[in-house]
Amino acid sequence: xxxxxxxxxxxxxxxxxxxxxxxxxxxxxxxxxxxxxxxxxxxxxxxxxxxxxxxxxxxxxxxxxxxxxxxxxxxxxxxxxxxxxxxxxxxxxxxxxxxxxxxxxxxxxxxxxxxxxxxxxxxxxxxxxxxxxxxxxxxxxxxxxxxxxxxxxxxxxxxxxxxxxxxxxxxxxxxxxxxxxxxxxxxxxxxxxxxxxxxxxxxxxxxxxxxxxxxxxxxxxxxxxxxxxxxxxxxxxxxxxxxxxxxxxxxxxxxxxxxxxxxxxxxxxxxxxxxxxxxxxxxxxxxxxxxxxxxxxxxxxxxxxxxxxxxxxxxxxxxxxxxxxxxxxxxxxxxxxxxxxxxxxxxxxxxxxxxxxxxxxxxxxxxxxxxxxxxxxxxxxxxxxxxxxxxxxxxxxxxxxxxxxxxxxxxxxxxxxxxxxxxxxxxxxxxxxxxxxxxxxxxxxxxxxxxxxxxxxxxxxxxxxxxxxxxxxxxxxxxxxxxxxxxxxxxxxxxxxxxxxxxxxxxxxxxxxxxxxxxxxxxxxxxxxxxxxxxxxxxxxxxxxxxxxxxxxxxxxxxxxxxxxxxxxxxxxxxxxxxxxxxxxxxxxxxxxxxxxxxxxxxxxxxxxxxxxxxxxxxxxxxxxxxxxxxxxxxxxxxxxxxxxxxxxxxxx
Numbered sequence: 001x002x003x004x005x006x007x008x009x010x011x012x013x014x015x016x017x018x019x020x021x022x023x024x025x026x027x028x029x030x031x032x033x034x035x036x037x038x039x040x041x042x043x044x045x046x047x048x049x050x051x052x053x054x055x056x057x058x059x060x061x062x063x064x065x066x067x068x069x070x071x072x073x074x075x076x077x078x079x080x081x082x083x084x085x086x087x088x089x090x091x092x093x094x095x096x097x098x099x100x101x102x103x104x105x106x107x108x109x110x111x112x113x114x115x116x117x118x119x120x121x122x123x124x125x126x127x128x129x130x131x132x133x134x135x136x137x138x139x140x141x142x143x144x145x146x147x148x149x150x151x152x153x154x155x156x157x158x159x160x161x162x163x164x165x166x167x168x169x170x171x172x173x174x175x176x177x178x179x180x181x182x183x184x185x186x187x188x189x190x191x192x193x194x195x196x197x198x199x200x201x202x203x204x205x206x207x208x209x210x211x212x213x214x215x216x217x218x219x220x221x222x223x224x225x226x227x228x229x230x231x232x233x234x235x236x237x238x239x240x241x242x243x244x245x246x247x248x249x250x251x252x253x254x255x256x257x258x259x260x261x262x263x264x265x266x267x268x269x270x271x272x273x274x275x276x277x278x279x280x281x282x283x284x285x286x287x288x289x290x291x292x293x294x295x296x297x298x299x300x301x302x303x304x305x306x307x308x309x310x311x312x313x314x315x316x317x318x319x320x321x322x323x324x325x326x327x328x329x330x331x332x333x334x335x336x337x338x339x340x341x342x343x344x345x346x347x348x349x350x351x352x353x354x355x356x357x358x359x360x361x362x363x364x365x366x367x368x369x370x371x372x373x374x375x376x377x378x379x380x381x382x383x384x385x386x387x388x389x390x391x392x393x394x395x396x397x398x399x400x401x402x403x404x405x406x407x408x409x410x411x412x413x414x415x416x417x418x419x420x421x422x423x424x425x426x427x428x429x430x431x432x433x434x435x436x437x438x439x440x441x442x443x444x445x446x447x448x449x450x451x452x453x454x455x456x457x458x459x460x461x462x463x464x465x466x467x468x469x470x471x472x473x474x475x476x477x478x479x480x481x482x483x484x485x486x487x488x489x490x491x492x493x494x495x496x497x498x499x500x501x502x503x504x505x506x507x508x509x510x511x512x513x514x515x516x517x518x519x520x521x522x523x524x525x526x527x528x529x530x531x532x533x534x535x536x537x538x539x540x541x542x543x544x545x546x547x548x549x550x551x552x553x554x555x556x557x558x559x560x561x562x563x564x565x566x567x568x569x570x571x572x573x574x575x576x577x578x579x580x581x582x583x584x585x586x587x588x589x590x591x592x593x594x595x596x597x598x599x600x601x602x603x604x605x606x607x608x609x610x611x612x613x614x615x616x617x618x619x620x621x622x623x624x625x626x627x628x629x630x631x632x633x634x635x636x637x638x639x640x641x642x643x644x645x646x647x648x649x650x651x652x653x
Contacts, residue, residue: 578648
C-alpha cells in the first residue's frame with residue numbers, strides 16, 4: 001500500500017516515513033504544501049497523512065483541492081491544532097480521521113490500518129486481478145487459480161507493484177525504491193533473487209507465465225526484429241523482381257493491339273513459371289490469364305481494396321503471393337487492367353527454417369546469459385562474502401580486525417578502505433571510552449575509599465576527641481574534592497549543551513591576564529617562575545567564562561614549569577580572529593599523549609598518582625568547552641623545550 005505524508009517538520013516527517021515503511025508500506029514524503037498537493041493530485045496513493053500548518057499551502061486547501069477534483073483517497077489529518085473547531089472543520093472538508101500531536105505511533109499505525117480496511121476510497125480497488133492471479137489488498141493475500149499462495153510482506157509488496165504496473169518494464173532501481181525504500185542503482189543480483197523467488201511461487205506451477213525477465217525479453221525482441229528484417233528484405237526483393245517483369249509486360253501491352261496481347265504475352269511468359277499474369281479488357285472479358293491458376297481470391301482482394309492500381313499481398317491456400325495491379329494503355333488508346341503476381345513460397349520456406357534456427361539460438365543465448373549472469377554475480381560477490389566473514393569476527397575484544405582490500409576489485413576496495421577507516425575510528429573511540437571509564441572510576445572511587453577507610457578505622461575503637469577531629473577534617477578535604485569534581489562535571493555538561501553565552505561584552509584580554517597574574521603571584525613566586533604578558537586585543541564574550549579558561553591554562557603552565565622558568569602569554573590580533581598563546585618551560589609531553597590532553601579525566605601519568613594540588617583532570621576539558629562556546633579553537637604543541645597552548649577566538653563586532 002502506498003502512502004503520502006505531507007509534513008514540514010523534518011524530524012517528524014522522517015520518523016513517520018521510517019516507521020510506516022517498517023510497517024510494510026511504501027511511503028512518499030512532501031515537506032511543503034505545494035509539493036504535497038502536486039503529489040496527491042497526480043500520484044496513485046492509498047492514504048494521505050496531512051499536516052494543517054504547512055509552508056506555501058495549508059492542509060485545508062490541499063484537502064479542498066482533492067475533494068473538488070472528486071478524488072476520494074482517504075485523508076488523515078495529523079496536526080498540533082487541537083481545538084474542536086479545527087477538528088470539525090477538517091472532518092467537514094472531507095477528512096476521514098483527525099489525530100492531534102503529540103501522538104503515539106502505535107495509535108497512528110492502528111488508525112492508518114483501520115482507514116485502509118474501511119476502504120474509504122471507492123476509486124481504488126480492493127483487489128487486483130491479472131489473468132487468474134488475484135491480490136486481496138486489504139487482507140494482503142494472493143491466490144492463483146483459486147489456490148492461495150503464501151507470501152512474505154515484501155514479496156506481496158513486490159507482487160502488488162508488478163500487478164499494478166503489469167505490461168510495463170520496471171527497472172531494478174524503481175523496484176528497490178518502491179518495495180524496499182532503497183534509493184540506489186543496484187549492481188548486484190539482489191532484485192533478481194527476489195524476482196526469482198517470487199516467480200517460483202507465482203509461475204512455476206501455473207500457466208500462463210506472468211513474470212518475465214527483461215534479459216529474455218530483449219533477446220526475444222532482437223529475434224523478432226531480425227525475423228521481421230529478413231521478411232522485409234525478401235519482400236523488397238520480390239517487388240523489385242516484379243517491377244522488372246511489370247516493365248516487360250507494360251512494353252508488350254503498350255506496343256500491341258487488343259487482338260495481339262494474348263499471343264505476344266504467351267510468347268514472353270511461356271518460360272516464366274513463377275509468374276501469374278491476368279490481363280482484362282475494359283469491357284471485363286479476360287484477354288490473357290496464366291493457365292491452371294484460380295484468380296478468384298485475388299479478384300476478391302481487389303474488390304475489397306477498391307483500388308485500380310498498387311501493390312498487393314494475398315494468401316491462396318498454403319501459399320502467399322505478392323503482386324502489382326495496374327492499368328496499361330494499348331497502342332490504339334484503350335486501357336487494360338493488368339495483374340502480375342509472384343509466388344513467395346521459396347522465400348517463405350527459407351524464413352520458416354530461419355525462424356526455427358533463430359529461436360533455438362535465442363533460447364541458448366538466454367540460457368547462456370542467465371548462467372553467465374549467475375556466475376558473474378557470484379564471482380563479483382566473493383569479495384563481499386570475504387568482508388562479511390571478516391566482519392563476523394569483529395567484536396569488542398577484536399576491534400583490530402580489518403577488511404581485506406589487497407585482492408579485491410577497485411569498486412569493492414573503496415568500500416573496504418572506508419570500512420577499515422570506520423573500524424579504526426571505532427577502535428580509537430572504544431579505547432578512549434574504556435580509558436575514560438577507568439579514569440572516572442578511579443577519580444570517584446578514590447575519595448570514597450578514603451572516606452570509608454578513615455571513618456571505619458576511626459570507629460573501630462575509642463579514641464581521643466582530637467583524633468576524631470583529625471578524621472573529620474580529612475573527610476572534609478575528600479568531600480571538598482568530590483564537590484569540586486561534581487561541580488566541574490556539571491559545569492562542563494552545562495557548557496557543552498548551552499548554545500548561547502550567559503552574557504557578552506567587550507573584554508580587554510591583556511587586563512584579564514594581568515588580573516590572573518596577580519592571583520597566581522604567590523604561587524609563581526613560591527616556584528620562582530617568571531610571568532610575562534605580551535600584546536593586547538579585545539574580544540566579545542563572557543568575562544567569567546574566559547577568565548576561568550585562561551586561569552586553567554595559566555595554573556597548568558605554572559604547575560609544570562620548573563624552578564626559575566618562565567611562562568609567557570602572548571596576545572596577537574588578526575583580521576578575523578586573535579591568537580592567545582601560553583608558553584612555558586618544562587618536560588616534554590609525549591607525542592602520543594597530545595591528541596588526548598583535552599579529554600575528561602585524562603592524565604599523562606597512567607598511574608594517576610596525584611599531588612594535593614592536582615584536580616580531577618577536568619580543567620583542560622572545561623577550557624576547551626569554553627573556547628568552543630565562544631566559537632574558537634584550542635590546540636597544544638611542543639616546540640623545542642617549551643609547551644605551547646594556543647587559543648584562537650573570532651573577533652566579533
